[in-house]
Amino acid sequence: MEKKLIYMDNAATTPVKPAVLKAMLPYFTEKFGNPSSIYSISSENKKAITNAREVIAKTLNTAPENIYFTAGGSESDNWALKATADAYESKGKHIITTGIEHHAILHTCEYLEKRGFEVTYLNVDENGMVKMEELRAAIRPDTILISVMFANNEIGTIQPIAEIGKLAHEHGILFHTDAVQAYTQIPIDVEEMNIDMLSASGHKINGPKGIGFLYIRKGVKIRSFVHGGAQERHRRAGTENVPGIVGLAKAAELAVANMKERTGAERKVRDHLISRIENEIPYVKLNGDRTKRLPNNINFSFHFIEGESLLILLDGKGICASSGSACTSGSLDPSHVLLAIGLPHEIAHGSLRLTISDETTMEEADFVVDSLKEIVEHLRGMSPLYEDFIKKEA
Secondary structure, X not given: OOOOOEXXXXXXXXXXXXXXXXXXXXXXXXXXXXXXXXXXXXXXXXXXXXXHHHHHHHHHOOOHHHEEEEOOHHHHHHHXXXXXXXXXXXXXXXXXXXXXXXXXXXXXXXXXXXXXOEEEEEOEOOOOOEOHHHHHHHOOOOEEEEEOOOEOOOOOEEOOHXXXXXXXXXXXXXXEEEOOOOEOOEOOOOOOOOOOEEEXXXXXXXXXXXXXXXXXXXXXXXXXXXXXXXXXXXXXXOOOOHHHHHHHHHHHHHHHHOHHHHHHHHHHHHHHHHHHHHHHOOOEEEOOOOOOEOOOEEEEEEXXXXXXXXXXXXXXXXXXOEOOOHHXXXXXXXXXXXXXXXXXXXXXXXXXXXXXXXXXXXXXXXXXXXXXXXXXXXXXXXXXXXXXXXXXXX
């Protein structure tokens, strides 16, 4: 009998919803026109892009002209940081971010440091939360940008974005947030939250891969990132990915329409998983904030366990999970996020991230916990460290 697939890695990517695929399909075939051409099949595609921009703008409480389509979250992050650095370096060359950002931010900051910019990497507390007093202390007269992710992709901690945005604006500093994991999981109002730039990606919200957007507040003077044609109001060249744009907008529309119900269902399953793991498996630690946490995120460290072994044995049972960011899988180093919240290397190595969806059932959650109990017991049974620990405890 074929084993059932239980997918619990929605932070890595999500399946395209049938309604999203249906909306996209015509733009691969009969509606194939280049939006920049002047004949009718092209002008109709231009209208489709305009409609998509309006749908996405509405989800953030902003104007459509502030939405710029990109190839995804990494491009949006690169654009926000590099173009801000270029446009505002005469004002200053200091940027503030955190030590737990996605590598699209961290590696871009490393690139900017080589170009003479100075970057302050804020510490976080044991739950992965930015320390506001440390952020205040880091601000200097030459600070031009603060970039703090909305919610962490590994441990799910949600940052005090509105508070950070307010502080940035009080000091005349631009504020960017990587909202790839938070978009459509948490209500976002860029006006109320004082957000100047925001990155998002389609494939995290049941949309297609290869499409995302960067929100840029009107008046923010950042320049083109991709040079060439006049697309995206001269700010991002290249023939528009019409099927992707249509799919992204449809996915966003669906996700926002049922956000409250969907995330409520996720929280119930999330809390059930967390409760069972904590109560039934000894020597575990929940990583991330217990309450200020993405509705679909569960992250645990299992003492005396190697995370890779755990993933392989879970996969053998048809369970898809992760030990951290999909972008760093294959790395032998422990997660930079887990090290930043103070976990020692040996415990950080034994981490497991489960990210569920509104389609994850309680039965699936129970099967995963039952499987985890069995696998953890098996792996610890082969661990000399665990054996020594138990002898000392006895």
